[in-house]
Amino acid sequence: MALLGLDSLRKSYGALAVTQDFSLQVEAGDLVGILGPNGAGKTTLFNLITGTVRPDSGRVQFDGRDVTTVDASQRCHMGIARSFQVPHPFVGMTVYENILVGATFGRGAGDPRRRALDVMQQTGMAARANTLAGSLTLLDRKRLEMARALAADPKLLLLDEIAGGLTDSECVSLLETIRDIHATGVTIIWIEHVVHALMSVAKRLVVVDFGRKVIEGVPAEVMASSAVKSIYMGEDALD
């Protein structure tokens, strides 16, 4: 039984179909990378998985339950947490308080204050503990997104473009953090444009374009496929 099952999802905004007949199975313990050009519908996919947006048709299954009509907060209780591509920090709260929200209202059991402290150390945010999230730099805001989601103790963690703009050493430490999280048994789906970062941790890649799944498989094979070349380099590249 897959942890997450997406079954023929469709979502349109007016005439614009952002998700078309999208199906995907993610097994527990997997680390799936999602690639695709801007506007391909990757973030909408996350919105559909977390319940921020409801599909026009199709079903979302999580942990053996049909959660298509379950709202975002309850899906979080069940074990789905995400980071937002455009950071949504609680600007008037400190870094610690931001993380505490996830620890308090997420799936986690036990003392939320303790858990928030642990996550803050794990994600390297401890030095900014008492800084208002509104005064963080973009990079720190992205890191906070991940920390907050992690504090909710998810079974499935969705990361939306968190490596963009990082220096090489920052990227290495981010990859280390992601490997650590994955090693604790968290299933991860990661949308990322920084292909080398994604390639180094993903066990499987899914390529999305025009709201459809173009190809899915082992990273090296997917990257070598003609479908990916045509999306990123145009049809001519195939000649």
Add this chain to the structure above:
Amino acid sequence: MSEPTIVRSTRGSRIAASAVLVLVAAIAAAPWWANSADLRLITEILFFLALASMWNLLAGYAGLISVGQHAYVGLGGYMMFSCVLFWGMNPLWSIPLAGLLAAAVSVPVAWLVFRLKGAYFAIGTWVVAEVFRLLAAQMSSLGGGSGLSIPVSAMRALGGRTERELLIYFTAFALSLGTLLLIWLVLRSRVGLALTAIRDNEVASSSLGVRIGRIKLGVYVLVAALTAMLGALIFVTKLRISPDAAFSMNDWTVFVIFIVVIGGIGTLEGPIIGTLLYFLLREFLADLGAVYLLILGAMAIAIMLVAPRGLWGLIVTKWDFAVFPVGYRVRMPRD
């Protein structure tokens, strides 16, 4: 290395808290140092302090921009009159009943207006208040459109003149400051953490597991009940009620919003600063008539432009300081 610890107050906030306690003691002792007119003014300040703090909880934290809170002030006032006229009750004992009635009424109202978002929600709450006013005007046993006064006998039941004034003053003191204390405790609790998150970002809060709908409903019902209790007491002090006075948008909603916006929305301290400023302005400018309202309006616009987060917002952005701390600070161990 020892563990980091979580602290919820700072040295500054503890000093401020002692100052606040002294102030509260002074207000409690007002009957011994103030004359009747001053007592009435303090009572009114306390009422607006509570109304503003409640509207701030509703709009500043839960994101429910209601412009129809006068619905519940009026409902409380009319409930008090009903209790006195129909059941011969002591006016002050009608206060808890007004709270219960408003809580019961606010649930179906919420069911209706919560379907609306943003500006539509605001207008919806306004319409509800207007409907309440029109209904009150239809009830001829409660004076219809022209209103009525509390029977002298009902006020005599509260004791002689001095005794009555003291009783009403201390009820106002307890109800208003009790409301402030309750709001502070709510904001310090788990629910408060959720409310602060909702204040800053609803989408992120719900994806982190905060049950937004439930919390908003809870806040709406709580504020409706407390507003009606206050409304009941307000009309005990006014001795007279009419639909226009009870459901006055200017008195119970517009001035309250002014107070919260200039003081600093979404902070506990903002409404307190705003109330003090509002009464200062009123004491100095009330003689100017309509010009006074023009000045208030101009001030509100000026403050919104210069300090969109209000006067307290100016302070908070400069210093991490709170008189009524609700947050969590991490104290790292020194190594």
